Amino acid sequence: MIRKLIIFSLIISSFTSCNRVSKDDSHYIKINTDKGDIIIKLYNQTPKHRDNFLKLSNENFFNGQIFHRIINNFVVQGGDPSTIIAKPDSLYGNKDSGYLIDAEIIDSLIHKKGAVGMAREGDDINPEKKSSGSQFYLVKGKVYTNEQLDDLENKRDSKNKNNLYKKLLQEKISSLKNQKKVDTVSISLNVSIAIDSIWEKYPKYKFTEKQRKIYTTIGGIPHLDGNYTVFGEIVEGQNIVDELSSVNTDKNDRPLKDIKFNISVVK
Template identity: 45%
Template sequence: MIRKILVLFILSILVVPAWAQFSIFGKKDRNTYVEIRTDYGVSIVKLYNQTPKHRDNFIKLVKDDFYDGLLFHRVIEQFMIQGGDPDSKNAEKGAQLGDGTLGYTIEAEFRDSLFHKKGALAAARDDNPEKASSANQFYLVQGKVFTDEELDRLEEVRLKGRQIPEYQREVYKTIGGVPHLDQNYTVFGEVVQGIEIVDQIAGVPTDEFDRPVVDQRMQMRVLRRGEARRLERQLEEDR
């Protein structure tokens, strides 16, 4: 009798769809979303499960309130907005920022499918040969829209012959981004709501150090499970 029940249980697993198997055992990966609140409004980013080290580190820092009150200290229009320097919280006006660290790095997690399209969330880093990421500094891509000719020229000059996959080229030609950063900086998330906030901050006046003349502060929090589910339903309806 026990053997018969065991056989039936195994057969039931084999015939149910993959998503149901994950649901049975509670192993289905859930997406984590982080709200970034600014004076211009709110952006929401999805963290990629394909980059677990960066995801988990970012979640920890957000839950520890590390980012609250920090600045987007480096802003370059048609490129990106960067923040996360702990020295920026109480920085004097006009002070040059960007060197603040937490004393450790995150191993690079390059994935061919994760690239610097507009809205990408990526980790900043210094010039270390391993291309390990800063534990705390990040940037959100604004970028620009490219033509085929511009992408061809980029492949030849800046990418040293590396070919941009066709599906990525289509994104860079429509949505835009910063393709020369691919495979050099780890992309670990993307803006799913509020991309206009990135555009607004990217367009503010800056000083000689690319620091906004008017401080652009941030507050962050991880969305609760119910909020994340409602967001996903809304995003699905908007498609």
């Protein structure tokens, strides 16, 4: 009798899982690990990232790779093809599919717990925020207080103000490039004096009510919003990500014991 109940329960569970995947027009992929499967819904709002991930998955691009970067309460990251033949104690994360994807950053698609995003190079060499062609991350994150979110808003504004200062300074210096001598000290001082009145007219960064509700309850990584493309979310297996997030790692955030994975298209 117990065996029959277990089998029946497994059938119901399987049916529920399949029904959840098939009841909309979204595409789904499955990440298979030794610890269990993770089912991810790919957003139709980010078609370039969706189609690229489906293409790579169908080509078995990810199969045999390892999660080369795991940071507790932050992310689980993979997508470096060189990790298929990973060597002990080696640093990975510098390789990908060999091309970039145009950013598809959408305000409503945020870094809540369970979100899936694409890694990228920093703004200094990638100001357009283009995504890596294959390196992705699964969001674990953490729960924030409203006071912590206030602090993140202030930090974002400070960074934006500093970037505006650099832009204005560079524009001013460039406009005087034909002069024999340019007094950069005086120019810098004048821009510094003018920046406050200019900054007052700029809109300040504010988390929406939706973001605040999610980050103070479910959690996530709010400071990544607006900087990286979120192209999907975990619909099953978040507990697997939670477990992976807590594994022991070395000084480069690589797990001490390799965690291999395969990715296939479910729908």
